[in-house]
Amino acid sequence: MEIQFxxxxxxxxxxxxLERLRQVMAEEGIQAEIEIIKxxxxxxxxxxxxxxxxxxxxxxxxxxxxxxxxxxxxxxxAYRLEDGRISPLPSTAMIRRALRAARASx
Amino acid sequence: xxNLKPGDRAIPFTLPGVDDKEHALSDYADKEAVVVIFSxxxxxxxxxxxxxxxxxxxxxADKGVQLIAISANDAKKxxxxxxxxxxxRAREKGFNFPYLYxxxxxxxRAYGAERTPEVSLFDKAGVxxxxxxxxxNYEDPNAVRHHYLRDALxxxxxxxxxxxxxxxxxxxxxxxK
Numbered sequence: 001m002e003i004q005f006x007x008x009x010x011x012x013x014x015x016x017x018l019e020r021l022r023q024v025m026a027e028e029g030i031q032a033e034i035e036i037i038k039x040x041x042x043x044x045x046x047x048x049x050x051x052x053x054x055x056x057x058x059x060x061x062x063x064x065x066x067x068x069x070x071x072x073x074x075x076x077x078a079y080r081l082e083d084g085r086i087s088p089l090p091s092t093a094m095i096r097r098a099l100r101a102a103r104a105s106x
Numbered sequence: 107x108x109n110l111k112p113g114d115r116a117i118p119f120t121l122p123g124v125d126d127k128e129h130a131l132s133d134y135a136d137k138e139a140v141v142v143i144f145s146x147x148x149x150x151x152x153x154x155x156x157x158x159x160x161x162x163x164x165x166x167a168d169k170g171v172q173l174i175a176i177s178a179n180d181a182k183k184x185x186x187x188x189x190x191x192x193x194x195r196a197r198e199k200g201f202n203f204p205y206l207y208x209x210x211x212x213x214x215r216a217y218g219a220e221r222t223p224e225v226s227l228f229d230k231a232g233v234x235x236x237x238x239x240x241x242x243n244y245e246d247p248n249a250v251r252h253h254y255l256r257d258a259l260x261x262x263x264x265x266x267x268x269x270x271x272x273x274x275x276x277x278x279x280x281x282x283k
Binding site for chain 2: 010011012052071073075076077078079085086087088089
């Protein structure tokens, strides 16, 4: 499984998000490497289709695919949680669903 | 780094609001306390705290407290923060406080604001009494342990010093031009 973790330094949530990703991977028994990518320029944001920090790609798929009209930017990312609230962090459940879907498709 | 420290006086400003009226800080000189919040539309930290901002205004309105939100983000790079989008956001969320547009970013620079949301609480005399975050948990309002802004408001309204006068603001950086 290929896992990429993209972040923008000025968003304070990335360390907590990475910790959450590692925790869920451990709980799911997934031992894949995480490629950590620091996005620093607008050009990099466009190249990575980076809509905000943090972004997690599993086998190239965003764990929470953004809408088609989302723009690429050096900013923090809004995740809509299961209960409708907005958070700067993906939920544990969101990460787990994406990991399980990726594993099932292998 | 914020330009104001607890004990400093508020910096006057006049900015357009989403109600298409000009709002001066001095318009609220009769209030017991004024809370200036550097904010914006697109930042998830703001969105996470927004309902709490609305609730604080509702809970403290009768006590003479006025919240004022200001967005200074560069709308060219971040179109979700444009003035028309600010109007949409205020309408959708039912903001019960003025939402002002600092297009030139002069007010944000004067205050030394860095993040959204970033709170500055001024007392009736216009003196800064608390600066920083709204509370200590952006993720879960039910897991908040320290209600910094509410505690500071309660103290100021009771004529006392806030228990905590400064915390690091947590949120997105202001998007400078």
